[in-house]
Amino acid sequence: MNILQINSSIRAETAHSSRLADSLVGKLRRRFPQARLTVRDLAKMPHPVLDAAALAALSTPAEQRTAEQAQRVALDDALIAEIQQADRIVIGAPMYNFGIPAQLKAWIDAIARARVTFRYTEHGVEGLLKNKKVYVIQTAGGVHSGSAADSQTVYLRTVLGFLGMEDIEFVYAEGLALGEDAVQSALQSAEAKISALAA
Ligand SMILES: Cc1cc2nc3c(=O)[nH]c(=O)nc-3n(C[C@H](O)[C@H](O)[C@H](O)COP(=O)(O)O)c2cc1C
Structure with missing residues (x-):
């Protein structure tokens, strides 16, 4: 059992999303003591954006790539290998x-690769990252879940599902800019959901 934790907040150790992700991962590790954990912090180690040079490198056959192109593709390969090996992703x-x-979009751009993590078949698209459970800890200053302002949930469900990850649980901690009472209440309800999910 491999757990992959992806942090994307730019607020380092004070980030609620990273702290809640830590909490869920801690509970999963108590439930699965043999689990191996990989933590990738996309703010501390930003992944390069998908630009024209990266696309050219990816589109060039491996044996024809320059050293620079090979290095760029290798960065994406490392993220793909991590997610291929993961059973649970937080x-x-x-x-x-x-x-x-x-930073999180750059990670998604890296792991979405035709013929590796998804493919087109005569029956349509097939996601190749199968048999994985994903937990998304979504934090926000306002309260948006369930409304048109929450494009994050729809987007992540769509793109992760496209890659084969359809078993996704969302944990929301919202209203984090609405005062101390709102913060405490949001964190409590997120922790309650985390405990239920990890049980
Ligand atoms: C640059 C920036 C942009 C933000 N934009 C929004 C926003 O569009 N809507 C919202 O509800 N909160 C917004 N927030 C508030 C954050 O979502 C909130 O502070 C949340 O706690 C950040 O997650 P973290 O604690 O994991 O860093 C923004 C915060 C920052 C720093």
Whole structure:
């Protein structure tokens, strides 16, 4: 059993999403003591964005890549290997300007690779990252879940599902900019959901 924790908040150790992800991972590790944990902090070690040079490197056959192109593809390969090996994936996803952090988008751009993590068949698209359980810890200053302002839930469900990860649980900690009482209440309800999910 392998657990992969993805943190994407730029607020380092004070981030609620990372702390709640830590809490869930801690509970999962108590439940599965043999589990191996990999933590990838996308803010501390940002992954390069998908740009024209990266796309050219990915589109070039491996044996024809320059050393620089091979290095760029290897960065994505490492993230793909991590998620291929993971059985449970815990993603900390704060809301920034009504979307996921750019760092988390760069991770998604890296792991979505045709013929490796998804493929097109005569029957349609097939996601190749199968048999995984995903937990998304979504934090926000306001309260948006269930409304049109929450594009994060729809987006993550869509793109992770496209890659084969359809078993996804969302944990919300919202209203984190609405005062201390709201913060305490949001964290309590998120922790209650985390305990239920890890049981
Ligand atoms: C750059 C930035 C943009 C933000 N944009 C939004 C937003 O669009 N909607 C919202 O509800 N909260 C927004 N917030 C508030 C964060 O979602 C909130 O502080 C949350 O706790 C951040 O997650 P974290 O504690 O894991 O860092 C924003 C915060 C930052 C720093």
